[in-house]
Amino acid sequence: xxxxxxxxxxxxxxxxxxxxxxxxxxxxxxxxxxxxxxxxxxxxxxxxxxxxxxxxxxxxxxxxxxxxxxxxxxxxxxxxxxxxxxxxxxxxxxxxxxxxxxxxxxxxxxxxxxxxxxxxxxxxxxxxxxxxxxxxxxxxxxxxxxxxxxxxxxxxxxxxxxxxxxxxxxxxxxxxxxxxxxxxxxxxxxxxxxxxxxxxxxxxxxxxxxxxxxxxxxxxxxxxxxxxxxxxxxxxxxxxxxxxxxxxxxxxxxxxxxxxxxxxxxxxxxxxxxxxxxxxxxxxxxxxxxxxxxxxxxxxxxxxxxxxxxxxxxxxxxxxxxxxxxxxxxxxxxxxxxxxxxxxxxxxxxxxxxxxxxxxxxxxxxxxxxxxxxxxxxxxxxxxxxxxxxxxxxxxxxxxxxxxxxxxxxxxxxxxxxxxxxxxxxxxxxxxxxxxx
Numbered sequence: 001x002x003x004x005x006x007x008x009x010x011x012x013x014x015x016x017x018x019x020x021x022x023x024x025x026x027x028x029x030x031x032x033x034x035x036x037x038x039x040x041x042x043x044x045x046x047x048x049x050x051x052x053x054x055x056x057x058x059x060x061x062x063x064x065x066x067x068x069x070x071x072x073x074x075x076x077x078x079x080x081x082x083x084x085x086x087x088x089x090x091x092x093x094x095x096x097x098x099x100x101x102x103x104x105x106x107x108x109x110x111x112x113x114x115x116x117x118x119x120x121x122x123x124x125x126x127x128x129x130x131x132x133x134x135x136x137x138x139x140x141x142x143x144x145x146x147x148x149x150x151x152x153x154x155x156x157x158x159x160x161x162x163x164x165x166x167x168x169x170x171x172x173x174x175x176x177x178x179x180x181x182x183x184x185x186x187x188x189x190x191x192x193x194x195x196x197x198x199x200x201x202x203x204x205x206x207x208x209x210x211x212x213x214x215x216x217x218x219x220x221x222x223x224x225x226x227x228x229x230x231x232x233x234x235x236x237x238x239x240x241x242x243x244x245x246x247x248x249x250x251x252x253x254x255x256x257x258x259x260x261x262x263x264x265x266x267x268x269x270x271x272x273x274x275x276x277x278x279x280x281x282x283x284x285x286x287x288x289x290x291x292x293x294x295x296x297x298x299x300x301x302x303x304x305x306x307x308x309x310x311x312x313x314x315x316x317x318x319x320x321x322x323x324x325x326x327x328x329x330x331x332x333x334x335x336x337x338x339x340x341x342x343x344x345x346x347x348x349x350x351x352x353x354x355x356x357x358x359x360x361x362x363x364x365x366x367x368x369x370x371x372x373x374x375x376x377x378x379x380x381x382x383x384x385x386x387x388x389x390x391x392x393x394x395x396x397x398x399x400x401x402x403x404x405x406x407x408x409x410x411x412x413x414x415x416x417x418x419x420x421x422x423x424x425x426x427x428x429x430x431x432x433x434x435x436x437x
Contacts, residue, residue: 008214008215008220009220009223009224012207012214012220012221012224012225012228013207013223013224013227013228013231014151014228015206015207015224015228016203016204016206016207016224016225016227016228016229016232017151017228017231017232018150018151018154018289019203019206019289019290020200020201020202020203020204020206020228020229020232021151021154021155021158021232021235021282021286022097022100022101022104022200022203022283022286022290025158025200025236025239025240026104026108026157026257026258026259026279026283027104027107027257027258028196028197028199028200028240029239029240029243029244029247029252029255029258029259030252030253030254030255030258031196031351032193032196032197032240032244033181033244033247033249033250033252033253033255033258034183034249034253035183035189035190035192035193035196036181036182036183036184036185036189036244036249037181037183037185038183038185038186038189038190038192038193039193039197039240039244040240040241040244041185041190041193042190042191042192042193042194042195042196042197043193043194043197043236043237043240045190045194045395045398046194046197046198046201047201047233047236047237048395049198049391049392049395049396049398049399050198050201050204050229050233051226051229051230051233052388052391052392052395053204053205053362053365053366053392053395053396054204054205054225054226054229055226055388055392056362056365056366056369056388056389056392057070057204057205057207057208057221057222057225057365058221058222058223058225058226059222059369059385059388059389060073060208060365060368060369060372061208061217061218061221061222061225062218062219062222063369063372064076065216065217065218069208070086070087070090070205070208070361070364070365071083071086071087073208073365073368074086074087074364074365074368076368077367077368077369077371077372078364078367078368078371081422082364082367083364084306084418084422085360085364085415085418085419085422086360086361086363086364086365087301087306087361088306088415088418088422089357089358089359089360089361089411089414089415089418090297090357090358090360090361091294091297091298091301092357092411092414092415093202093354093355093357093358093361094290094293094294094297094327095294095327095330095331095334096331096334096350096353096354096357097202097290097354098129098132098287098290098291098294098327098331099125099129099331099332099334099335099350100199100350100351100354101283101286101287101290102125102126102128102129102287102331102335103121103125103335103350104283105125105128105279105280105283105284105287106121106124106125106128107257108257108260108276108279108280108283109124109276109280110257111257111260111273111276112273112276112277112280122335122336125335126332126335126336128284128287129287129291129328129331129332129335130328130332132284132287132288132291133291133324133325133327133328135288135291136288136291136292136295136319136324137315137317137319137321137324138317138319149285150281150282150284150285150286150288150289151285153278153281153282153285154282154285154286155235156278157259157275157278157279157282158235158238158239160263160275161238161239161242161243161259161262161263162235162238162239162242164242164262164263164266164267165238165239165241165242165246167266168242168246168266175246175266176245176246177245179248179249180245181244181245181249182249183249190402191398191401191402192402192404194398194399194402195352195355195399195402195403195404196351196352196355197240198355198399199351199352199354199355200236201229201232201233201236202354202355202358204225204228204229204232205225205361205362205365206228207220207221207224207225207228208221208225239259242262243258243259243261243262246262246265246266247261247262247265257276257279259275259276259279260273260275260276260279263275291324291327291328294323294327295319295320295323295324295327296320296323298311298320298323298324298326298327299311299312299314299320299323302323305425306421306422306425307421307425308425310322311323311326334350334353349406349407352403352404352407353407353410353411355399355403355407356400356403356407356408356410356411356412357411357414357415359396359399359400359403360415362392362396363393363396363397363400365392366389366390366392366393366396367389367393369385369386369388369389369392370386370389370390370393373385373386373389
């Protein structure tokens with residue numbers, strides 16, 4: 001990229017919206033169905049929590065406009081090791097997201113192409129994952145245009161669901177009270193639903209990741225982060241509520257493509273298949289985008305000496321070949337491990353592991369902002385900023401508690417695996433260049 005060409009407010013906002021809207025929302029109604037009205041309460045908590053965390057990233061961007069995104073924020077406030085561990089966890093969450101996206105696309109492919117039922121879902125998910133790895137091995141030349149198109153395609157199914165929900169409310173409002181959810185409202189149910197919903201909101205920090213390439217990051221990053229997060233939050237709460245109230249709880253919980261089911265039930269015959277086609281295209285676009293991102297992130301970490309140098313090598317087309325192959329292999333492993341139950345159960349499990357692996361970044365940034373406020377350094381570190389950091393920290397802790405034991409242990413084990421690598425890479429750098437270390 002030409003260093004004189006930097007991205008502005010609209011590109012950053014599109015980056016937030018495009019990265020947040022992956023496959024999570026398209027299977028989320030089925031994952032949340034067993035929780036009934038707990039899901040709506042959980043959504044409310046998630047929206048407030050994510051808007052607060054978005055403010056945390058905004059404050060950090062204003063206070064440290066020259067920092068290289070979240071890694072720089074954490075490194076300058078908490079130190080090298082916390083910065084490495086947070087980014088290691090974030091890196092893990094990226095290739096885990098690829099496994100979750102591939103799993104989610106499978107449910108909608110079966111609607112568009114019924115003959116796909118003859119193939120094992122796990123094999124189909126692996127095929128999708130590796131097809132995007134192969135695409136990225138050829139290099140990226142039109143990524144910006146592709147992302148704009150797929151972002152539009154992601155929004156079309158949601159607009160259709162919102163219009164359908166409004167039409168049903170105006171024509172047959174009794175449909176919304178025909179079979180209300182029966183699950184009792186409990187703290188455990190709210191916490192579990194919240195952690196599932198949080199997966200669909202991951203990525204709101206996207207505008208801050210390429211902060212060094214953003215025009216006037218002190219103002220652009222905060223605005224794009226808040227605008228993008230609000231847009232996604234409003235869209236998500238609408239399209240999650242409609243199927244929850246219109247489809248019976250048990251039927252929705254078993255739906256591999258809940259939005260397509262809703263369109264077939266209350267729209268025109270065949271409309272569900274057309275909607276599913278848009279979802280598949282947008283899901284593949286998200287899978288391609290996150291595959292590209294994790295490849296570039298792996299290469300960057302290798303260049304900075306926190307991953308083996310071999311992962312920084314490019315092929316003849318300029319693609320990080322070994323980084324892409326590694327991310328594909330790790331994503332394949334998670335797909336194989338998760339398909340012990342139904343597609344919805346596999347997707348739900350992966351969302352929880354991804355969320356658990358993503359939370360350390362939010363935790364470290366909240367702690368970093370608290371440290372910054374205590375020092376009284378940087379622009380805007382008063383009581384209101386400190387309050388945002390404390391509330392964001394409380395939300396992350398609440399999410400950690402609600403994530404559940406098994407996904408948390410999986411994520412904890414994956415994150416802990418980075419410590420020996422960190423020690424080994426530091427020792428290797430010290431031996432290679434003892435003067436600088």
